[in-house]
Amino acid sequence: MEKRNTAQKRAIQETLERMHNHPTATMVAExxxxxxxxxxxxxxxxxxxxxxxxxxxxxxxxxxxxVRYDGNNKRHYHLHCRVCGKxxxxxx
Numbered sequence: 001m002e003k004r005n006t007a008q009k010r011a012i013q014e015t016l017e018r019m020h021n022h023p024t025a026t027m028v029a030e031x032x033x034x035x036x037x038x039x040x041x042x043x044x045x046x047x048x049x050x051x052x053x054x055x056x057x058x059x060x061x062x063x064x065x066x067v068r069y070d071g072n073n074k075r076h077y078h079l080h081c082r083v084c085g086k087x088x089x090x091x092x
Contacts, residue, residue: 008043009047011039012028012032012039012043012048013047015037016057016069019031019071021087022068022070022078022087023069024068025049025067028044028048028069029041055073056073057070058071062080068087070089072089
């Protein structure tokens with residue numbers, strides 16, 4: 001079954017790719033709203049979760065409650081600062 005590539009889905013994926021801070025779904029939704037895109041939080045959560053399940057984006061579980069997403073699908077590691085919470089890429 002072919003998945004539809006809606007305008008909302010493209011906007012969510014493009015926003016994630018522009019954000020290099022490994023955002024949560026909430027952060028992506030807020031960025032979309034700031035730029036005038038109309039996508040509900042539920043849509044953002046669903047699109048990101050589905051893309052992570054399909055392997056087109058990365059899903060990072062920093063803690064039990066903190067799920068972040070990564071638009072960079074190339075193999076790499078992540079460093080997480082326990083003081084400020086920042087997550088950065090670490091090249092191989």
